[in-house]
Amino acid sequence: MVSRVLEEIKKTIMQRLPSRVHVAKVEFEGPELVIYTKNPEIISENGDLIRELAKDLRKRIIIRSDRSVLMEPEKAIEKIHEIVPKEAEITNISFDDITCEVIIEAKKPGLVIGKYGSTSREIVKNIGWAPKILRTPPISSEIIQRIRRTLRKNSKERKKILHQLGNRIHQETKYENDWARLTAMGGFREVGRSCLYLQTPNSRILLDCGVNVAGTDEKTLYPFLNVPEFAPDNLDAVIITHAHLDHSGFVPYLYHYGYDGPVYCTTPTRDLMTLLQLDHIDIAYREEQPLPFNVKHVKKCIKHTITLDYGEVTDIAPDIRLTLHNAGHILGSAMAHLHIGDGQHNMVYTGDFKYEQSRLLEPAVTRFPRLETLVMESTYGGKEDVQPSRNHAEKELIKTIYTTLRRGGKILIPVFAVGRAQELMVVLEEYIRTGIIHEVPV
Amino acid sequence: MVSRVLEEIKKTIMQRLPSRVHVAKVEFEGPELVIYTKNPEIISENGDLIRELAKDLRKRIIIRSDRSVLMEPEKAIEKIHEIVPKEAEITNISFDDITCEVIIEAKKPGLVIGKYGSTSREIVKNIGWAPKILRTPPISSEIIQRIRRTLRKNSKERKKILHQLGNRIHQETKYENDWARLTAMGGFREVGRSCLYLQTPNSRILLDCGVNVAGTDEKTLYPFLNVPEFAPDNLDAVIITHAHLDHSGFVPYLYHYGYDGPVYCTTPTRDLMTLLQLDHIDIAYREEQPLPFNVKHVKKCIKHTITLDYGEVTDIAPDIRLTLHNAGHILGSAMAHLHIGDGQHNMVYTGDFKYEQSRLLEPAVTRFPRLETLVMESTYGGKEDVQPSRNHAEKELIKTIYTTLRRGGKILIPVFAVGRAQELMVVLEEYIRTGIIHEVPV
Structure with a gap:
């Protein structure tokens, strides 16, 4: 079934690409379609060509070089430094033999990409290796280093995982999509352990898998x-x-008990989630209430995670397309829009979201092209719950701080959950910068 | 577990009944508690005693005579005719050896029961057999005769079924009742094949099991x-x-595929349902689209049916009490009120219901002591559905009939579903009786 789908796609690609492009291989890698070619420069110079092809095939397409055109790594590093301006501040370059990619970490990744991707194209044209460009964290982050290292070290396994997954996703559907079923497995009429299970005749998707701390x-x-x-x-x-652990904390358990499929989330969610999961294991261990999974399963989770940007439409099953939209809740938070079957049913699961503009985060996306089912967070949404406005809440806070400081007091602010402390710091910074509160050590 | 529950109950009964009452046996029979005694007359003369006991034990209690005090049937028949006034018009008397009951069918059952049950008590006092009094249908009904015959003929099997069921119902609960789950198995977002599945940690209940005609x-x-x-x-x-078959039509299938538990409904529902199920089998057979069950399974259903009156609170599982309330939809139609656990959760499943007074039926009951979950029929309830008032609809009908008759026309009124034809007949009868429409053959 897969091979038939793939054969069709190959035929279309051959027809559409200029005849001088030598296509070495076409295969699925997770939700994406990868074209290996001996002339990556020709394709990358014709950006529209691939965009059009992707649109018509309704697939996300990645171009990689065939092994035969790859420059030797040492020479390639030299060449990259020649092409990329010094101001990009490259901090690391590594090569992935499996995917034929060169991973370039830089403080200013935009300068490695170049205007409309011109610098990036220049790189592939010169060295063959397709550049994968990552931002060097402004403050060194151990967790991001660990995640990137894990992915680098397990590149071969990862490639195999993605290849198998690709074949699973791009099957023809077996059954008519005449129903969809949701099971509330956690976080309904309660706060914590959010977990929603979606079944269709062709697939089974889990939305969030949290713990109740x-x-x-x-x-x-x-x-x-x-x-x-x-x-x-x-x-x-x-x-x-x-x-947050009430949405991600139980994912490693799934890998402990037989799951070997993908986790889809944004890149910040992957990184933060890993941090919190490891932290949770650590605390639970120290409190002598060990969790029913361990670090090994968090690692397995990382290897199976596929990160998506907001707005990127992605096949995740033969009959389901996922698009993540900004939820405004914490860094990387998303709403999941699922397009089921041939447009028969569209649903949004909001996860936690925030409606208002805040200091650090945009409000949640609330416009969707089509929607039949909405599953919405309703914390603080009871008919008797009235939240003070942010403006009012900030003023109250500042007043309290001001009064306390004037009396010579010290202030402790316990902040619950990742994201709030950051938001609070920005508030304090503003009031101190504008002189409303005197400068105090924070 | 059962025996412990039963032992406790026996002890209470012994303490509460006057010492001169000889209790031969106490056992569960379906949802009811049956006390066999050699002195049924003493108990039946003290109606309050049993009422109080039932209230305290929270069980429905039936008093039956011990075999040793039963009068010979022939003599008993004579005695009954002596006691019951001729105006009761007894049409049949039969004896059930298994339950020690005498089944008296009469055109005026009220006269067999007597004021506050006085005649009925007189009967048991004199002949030992406990009277079960049934109304003789005013028009001879083949289906009711068949059902009653089936129950009479299978009395021994029925007794065994009820005994086993009684032991299942009156167990102590095994698990804490900390959740309840509903599964929509049919009739949601559609009309037809109504079927709702309720699970608790201790039991599993099916509400309706219809077909989509x-x-x-x-x-x-x-x-x-x-x-x-x-x-x-x-x-x-x-x-x-x-x-109606969209609520009852698939019940025989359950008996075909392993179910051997009870069906709870009102007596009219049992009788009408059996009629419609048999009719359905017959039509399907003649249309050469046979159903996945046959007459044998309808019979099995009859043998397992326990009829309830409106308002009768009944244990149907270790953690669930059922009360049926009038739904006003058709003869015998009911709403099911389920009391789960020790009052933790109360739900009503309305089935089809009608809010207004109609010619033949009272409006649905809408007051319940406590309710956490309501599952409600919503046919004709869309926000753009506006039903004409009954008054208006009747006038329209009569106008059409009047005009047609005046032109010398004939009128055919196709009426969909049991119950509507009857309602319509009453309307026509009134308009003809009051002379608004001239008398015509109907």
Whole structure:
């Protein structure tokens, strides 16, 4: 079935690419279609060509060089430094034999990409290796280094995972898509352990898989994974809307109990989620209440994670397309829009979201082309819940700080959950900078 | 577990009944508690005693005579005719050796019961057999005769079924009742094949099990019984809200595929449902599209049906109490109120219901002592659906009939679904009786 789909695609590609382009191989890699060629420079100089092809095939396309045209790494490094302006501040260059990519980490990745990708194209044209450009964190981040190292070290395994996944995703659908079913497995009529299970005749998707950090025993800590319609080894995909543990904390457990499919999320969510999961294991261990999974399963999760940008339409199952949209809740937080079947049904699962503009984050996206089902967070949404406006809340805070400082007091602000501390710091910074609060050590 | 519950109950009964009452046996029979005694007359003369006991034990209690005090049937018949006034018009008397009951069918059953049950008590006092009094249908009804015959003929099997069921119902609950789950298996976002599945940690209940008479294949004709959480042989009870096939038509199938538990419904629903099920089998057979069950399974259904009156609170599982309330939809139609656990959760499933007073039927009950979940029929309830008032609809009908008759025309009124024809006949009768329409053959 896959081969038939792939054969069709190959035929179209051959027809559409200029005849002087030598296509060495076409294959699926996760949700993407990878074209290996001996003339990457020709393709990359004709950006429109691939864009049009992607649109018509309704696939995301990646161009990679055939092994035979790759420059020797040492020479390639020299060449890269020649092409990329010094101001880009490249901090690391490494080569991935498996994907034929050169990973360039730079403080100003925009300068490595160049205007409309011109510098990036120049690189591939000269050295063969396709550049994958990453931002060097402005403050050195151990967790990001660890994640990138894990991915580099396991490139071969990763490639195999993605290849198998690609073949699973791009099958023809087996059954008519005449129903879709949602099971509330956690986080409904409660806060914590968010987990929503979507089934269609052709696939099974898990949206979030959190823990309830306030839970006391197995019945209250984890989602209801024991419902009869669910089994980890039957899942096609897991989507994580944001990194907080009540949405991501139980994902490693899935890998412990038979799941070997992908996790889809934004890049910041992957990084933050890994940080929090490892932290959780650590704390639980020290409190002598070990979790039913360990670091090994977090690693397995990283190797299976596919990061997506907001707005990137992605095939995640033969009958389901996923698009993540900004949710405005924390760094990397997303709403998941699922397009089921041939447009038969569209649903949005919001995860946690925020409607208002805040200091650090844009408000959530609220416009979708079409929507039949909306599953929405409703924390603080009770009919008697009235939240003070941000403006009002900030003023109250500043007043309290001001009064306390004047009395010579010290201020401790316990901040619950990743993201709020950051937001608070920005508020404090502004009031100190504008002189409303005197400068104090924070 | 059962025996412990029963032992406790026996002890209470012994303490509460006057010492001169000789209790021969106490046992569960379906949802009821049956006390066999050699002195039924003492108990039946102290009606309050049993009422109080039932209230305290929270069980429905039936008093039966011990075999040793039963009068010989021939003599008993004579005695009954002596006691019951001729005006009661007894049409049949039969004896049930198994339950020690005498079944008296009469045209005026009220006269067999007597004021506050005085005549009925007189009977048991004199002949030992406990009278079960049934109304003789004013027009001879073949279906009711068949049902009553089936029950009479299978009294021994029925007794065994009820005994086993009683032991299942009156167990102590095994698990804490910390959740309840509903699965929509049919009739949601569609009309037809109504079927709702309720699970708690301790039991599994099916509310309605209909067919979609407008369905075209197995995917659209029957409820989604293939959901993974459902299996017929795992069910504790089936509740049928009314007899229309879209609510009752698939019940025999359950008995074909492993179910051997009870069906709860009102007596009219049982009778009408049986009629319609047999009719359906017959039509399907003649149309050469046979159903996946046959007459044998309808019979099995009858033998397992327990009829309830409106307002009768009944244990149907260790953690669930059922009360049926008038739904006003057709003869015998009911709403099912389920009391789950020790009052933790109360739900009402309305089935089809009618809000207004109509010619033949009272409006649906809409007051319930407590309710956490309401599952409501919404046919004709769309925001753009505006039904004409009954008054207006009647006037339109009469106007059309009047005009047609004046032109010398004849009128055919196709009426869809049991109950509407009857309602229509009453309307026509009134307009003819009051002279608004001239008398015409109907």
